[in-house]
Amino acid sequence: MEEVLRVLPEGVKNIIKRYSNVERGGIEEIRIRINRPLEIIINGSPQFPQVDGREYFISREDASQITNKLSQYSLYALEEELKKGFVTIQGGHRVGLAGKVITLNGNVKAIRDIASFNVRIAKQKIGIATPLLSYLYSGGWMNTVILGPPNSGKTTLLRDLTRLMAEGYPKRSIASSKVGIVDERSEIAGCVHGIPQHQLGKRVDILDACPKAEGMMMMIRSMSPEILIVDEIGGAKESEAIIEAVNAGIHLVVTVHGSSIEDLYRRPSIQELIRSGMFKRIVELSRSSGPGTIKAVKDHKGNEIRRTKVI
Template sequence: MDTVFTLLPKKLEEQFRKIPLSMANKVEELRIRIGRPLEVIIEGRPTFLPYLVHDEDARQLLHHISKYSLYALEEELKRGYITVSGGHRVGLAGKVVLENGEVKAIRDVSSFNIRIARQKIGTAEKLIPSLYTDEWHHTIIIGAPQTGKTTLLRDIARIISTGCEKRNILPKKVGIVDERSEIAGSVRGVPQLDFGPRVDVLDGCPKVEGMMMLIRSMSPDVLIVDEIGRPEDTAAVLEAVNAGIKLMITAHGRTLADLKKRPYMAQILDQHIFERFIELNRNDKSGWGCTILDETGNALPKIGSVKE
């Protein structure tokens, strides 16, 4: 949070620092909207602070985020967000400027969404017995927004890159296609989070092009990709599999049944490539927070303990 606070104008920082320390580590988003109260998302629930955001607050915040050079961030502004030191992502909304029917920039920014990037090391360790049997299984992590898909994907990438000595799992080469700069939180191409020694990241690169580039240039053993589901993704998935590369990907949805209802995901699933499906549920009180299915859609037993 301290990294985030350094981005904020003094008045906004003072307000957000009123969040109790016991809750600060659970903050997921800080939302700042001109003319509206500050909003804090804590474990999926909104809390409002009694401060109305002024135009000057937004102007200063944009200057801090861009380090007084919006021109240098022109490409990021086209995507509607900026990744800052620490891997945190600042989403922007306001007046969109079009050129030849395409987004050129966002001007007159009126809303900011600061998503706090936290690496929860060890999150995926309890899942290893289900995801690895002599080799890593092709896996899809399924979840609604803010259920922890990317957090889990990060830790899986770290474990694959590092290996697991107690389970006799050797470290593998990992390629991450980070189209939205969200998995690795790279700044100037350098990942800000811990992924172990054998990770290569393509930051800000479209998924399809990135998967092909990594296959040809970095020979990964495992590819990590966020939010698969567009028409062109099917060919890239098949190319990776035919090259002998394992896939760990995420997809929006609540269940495997949901994915099967989406036409382009159904095309991928019809290839019968994926062997494991992790259905995330942040309301799961068991401590696991997920259900793991095999390639037939049957739930696997939860091996070991949550603390393992």
């Protein structure tokens, strides 16, 4: 939490410090909204901590402090981040922003009068993808979709799977692979100034803050990856880029928002990828026993090959 504490306003920082190490380890989000109470989400449950018997309401001074710390006292330095709506800080943590949106010719130019901040705590769980090796690797990595609702652990699982692919796994005679990550939201690698903040392996190349469809084609042309990693696909252009990558002999692991495989069939840009059998494995996640609960592993026809819950 040290990287997070550095950017928090003093009042919020002092509240976080009151929590035990165990409680801090369960923090998922810190939501800061002007003139509303501080909200801290711990293990999926919202909490509204009190100071002197009253909920701690966020002041404009609190918002000013976190803005200044994020921008190092220069909003100009955050110009690109203000277009995207989030800032990635040391440690790979992400601070989402909301407020008055400024547009130019229909495109977002910046966010002004920032009134809400969502500090999302990035967590790397080394080894959580290891139990899936038997289902995702058979003489080679299989094209895989990781499917789950928001905050179900998709990106965390994807991050560890990336590490296994790039490092290899000698216990199962799995060699390391060249892995390309297209990290449009700077969330998989959590890059700061282009340098990943997470342990991803020695054979990883990253296109940070790059649109997914364009990034996949750039990777194919310039970095010759054996595996492409992409978070939260959904658009038609992304589906076209996936088809190009598969035709070029590249393996893919992607995440998609959804609660079940039926959700994939309801999305026109994705359903054909699934129906064609392009993705051989579908890992369904849920939050039923906390983020990272494996609901099922299915083949390309939707048949379950594993249903054991794993945290």
